[in-house]
Amino acid sequence: MALTQGPRDKDHQVTIVLLGVTGAGKSTFASIASRSPVTIGHGIEPCTQDPLAVRFKLPDSGQSIVLIDTPGFDDSVRTDLEILADIAKWLASQGFVRKHPLDGLILLHPATHAVVRRNETQRTRLLEKLLGDDAYSRVIIATTMWENLSAEEFMASVGGHMGRFGEQGVWANFRKKGATFMRHDNTEESAHKIIQHIVSKSKDLKAKTLLHGGLADNARVGDEVRQQLEEAFDFTHEQLKLHKKERPPKEDRKSKDSEKQRRYMEWEAEKRELEEMLKAQERRLKKLDSMILRMINVFARLFW
Template sequence: MTQPVSHDILVVIIGVTGAGKTTFANLASGGNLLVGHGLDPCTQDPQAVQFMLDGHNITLIDTPGFDDDGRNDLEIFEGIGRWLVKQGFAKNQPLDGVIILHPITHSSIGNMEKKRTRLLEKILGQDAYKRVVITTTMWTAFRQGAFQNTWTTRQDQIWRNFMSNGAVLIKHDNTRDSAHGIIRSIILKSEAGRARTLLQTELTSKKRFTETTVGEDLKRCFEEEIEHIEEKLLKHRLKRPPDAWRKSTNFAEKWEWWEWESAYQDLEKSLELLQMQLKTMNRVISRLLGFWARIFR
């Protein structure tokens, strides 16, 4: 790929799979980025599209969706940062803003979503929250009144910290004018000066990345999740069917044993994966911090 030219405004779009990231980028730019990023989600890479808006050369970075492949959020954030650095964006143009697309069709707030938001908070720090635009999508799928009260509660659950420190919440109505309005809000913030991330501040004063806020928080998250899985394993062991049911001629007994054993193996695999990720966390976080400290300055 050719090296990117100098850009006026550089924006990263993130969100869960199905939030409408690629559609938003194509709508705003008039481009034709590939929706879905290919058949194999594990090989997804960000995509860049450029266009002019109000005399500014805008570059939107469309990123792989969360919750859609075998990578955890930490690895996805690292991959986005690595791609930005590799393509030269970090060198030629610092990041001006982040658009978080969130579909209101997600009717509940899962632990992964809360942890993902907390991870982004730790990467950016409060001084950079004002560069975040939280953009809700999929409003046309439902009557607004039916979701307004539930949505107000949900947005308070997830983004209270962001919004109380400068981030804005904007509803996207799936029109080009709406997309351009969201981008204009970032242009206005960018004109007020650059934002320094918490990562950059901490890395200049601390020698070890594990001492940073995001490093400590991630380690704590892994340890809490491991403890949670271990508790589930303990409870599951107490429900173990009789060993004789493993080879029982009674279909119901044999099926119950199979279901129990399958669930047990899944829990063991989850625990093993988390323990491995905790051991390799220092290496992953080191790369993550290095990339994201260079793209927001």
């Protein structure tokens, strides 16, 4: 279902969500674009723990912009599913479902991450389930951090990123359905160019509030979430089985040989870690139909 609205002008705020892995440059992008100080992280731990709305106007047009800076994926504490659920919960609490539907999404991806990892494949698959077909024209995948690469690394990364667009590439469906791919060079001009692309698409569309398409789509998102949780559970379960097979002799635990004792203690610590991980994944599966799935369905409504 779509609610028809008139053309948007500069008095209407254009709201854009920034997504990406920890360290992709989301907070830096928001800071550069808005000329405002936004706390920026420089390590592997996420700097942004909760979403943050950064408001400003484009200098040339006066267009009001709201950038939603979000926690990064590949977090050491929360899973990507939990991060998406937390983002959705925050968006709903701030009125971005009923009052200020989203105009676009910028997925920031560091050029240093040319290799496609399992987590990225899974969250890209989920995003494809969440996005309605009309949303892709308002999605931009912006590559960042090219300036951090040597000439040799630059060429290798270009080749790796080209593969992402191929028939079997992780971004193939985004390309086919109309998403835009741009390079961000860490300047204000570059950030504003990316934002302006979404502004122009927003003005082109008359039907702005694209609501979720019904039970069939709910089931599609739910099936994907369940599959990812089950895959994670099965993977950890298999890792635990393999780890148990590698157990050092039990007597090593109290051995007078400090090296044997150390190896046994390390094995035991890793076993406990895998067991805790398995319990946490089991809990997520049990609450799938409550908090996580409800929140991800809220997220889906923003883009349908």
